[in-house]
Amino acid sequence: MVTEIxxxxxxxxSWNDHLSPTxxxxxxxxxxxxxxxxxxxxxxxxxxxxxxxxxxxxxAPDDVVHYTMDAQVELLEKLFDxxxxxxxxxxxxxxxxxxxxxxxxxYPTRIQQLILxxxxxxxxxxxxxxxxxxxxxxxxxxxEQNGLITFVNHWENIPxxxxxxxxxxxxxxxxxxxxxxxxxxxxxxxxxxxxxxxxPQLWDKLxxxxxxxxxxxxxxxxxxxxxxxxxxxxxxxxxxxxxxDAGHAIHVENLAEFATIVKEAFQEx
Numbered sequence: 001m002v003t004e005i006x007x008x009x010x011x012x013x014s015w016n017d018h019l020s021p022t023x024x025x026x027x028x029x030x031x032x033x034x035x036x037x038x039x040x041x042x043x044x045x046x047x048x049x050x051x052x053x054x055x056x057x058x059x060a061p062d063d064v065v066h067y068t069m070d071a072q073v074e075l076l077e078k079l080f081d082x083x084x085x086x087x088x089x090x091x092x093x094x095x096x097x098x099x100x101x102x103x104x105x106x107y108p109t110r111i112q113q114l115i116l117x118x119x120x121x122x123x124x125x126x127x128x129x130x131x132x133x134x135x136x137x138x139x140x141x142x143x144e145q146n147g148l149i150t151f152v153n154h155w156e157n158i159p160x161x162x163x164x165x166x167x168x169x170x171x172x173x174x175x176x177x178x179x180x181x182x183x184x185x186x187x188x189x190x191x192x193x194x195x196x197x198x199x200p201q202l203w204d205k206l207x208x209x210x211x212x213x214x215x216x217x218x219x220x221x222x223x224x225x226x227x228x229x230x231x232x233x234x235x236x237x238x239x240x241x242x243x244x245d246a247g248h249a250i251h252v253e254n255l256a257e258f259a260t261i262v263k264e265a266f267q268e269x
């Protein structure tokens with residue numbers, strides 16, 4: 001379905017609408033609601049997936065102001081109100097994980113359980129944020145100048161996704177096709193507006209999270225394993241699960257184990 005929030009058309013997809021609890025899923029950079037189709041088939045829950053701003057079938061405005069983390073969080077809050085989603089399990093992967101965490105910090109009462117896959121609270125040092133913003137701005141310019149195919153060819157070969165080269169060709173192709181359905185402007189502005197360097201860092205807010213939080217990382221993704229370990233120390237009710245022989249995208253690389261962890265989280269509600 002497509003709905004409109006503040007003049008922005010937002011695409012929402014759902015599965016298992018007769019079931020409970022409600023699991024709201026937020027995809028990663030270059031992803032879409034389709035990211036979660038296979039997970040929906042594995043869990044006994046209503047699954048609601050949102051195309052983030054600039055991704056999938058949601059609008060990709062020209063103005064970067066629509067892409068800030070604050071704007072995305074406020075858009076989600078109004079969307080959840082519109083959809084009567086007042087008590088949810090919120091799951092986010094990578095970019096979607098940063099959005100989910102940002103939302104949880106601002107609107108904690110709506111969330112029964114928070115599940116973060118390969119997510120970060122941002123960068124603490126201003127110098128780190130500035131350097132990352134500069135790198136993301138250059139990447140954004142490259143997307144706009146060189147086009148989507150050139151970017152996807154580059155993106156699927158960065159070290160972060162190296163472990164996906166071991167997946168069946170059909171799985172790799174499905175991920176590639178999802179990326180190729182994006183728009184240059186949407187991806188570029190997402191990097192500028194809510195990249196890791198652009199988002200407000202949340203390390204000093206983690207102790208405010210009172211709901212149960214499940215942190216999921218892949219063993220081969222050592223950077224995000226270390227981030228999750230540091231997050232666990234600060235979040236009162238945090239569990240950290242690391243999946244063997246998996247990288248950044250656990251929901252792709254080991255769907256069965258990922259789904260099992262999600263289902264275990266439901267049992268704590």
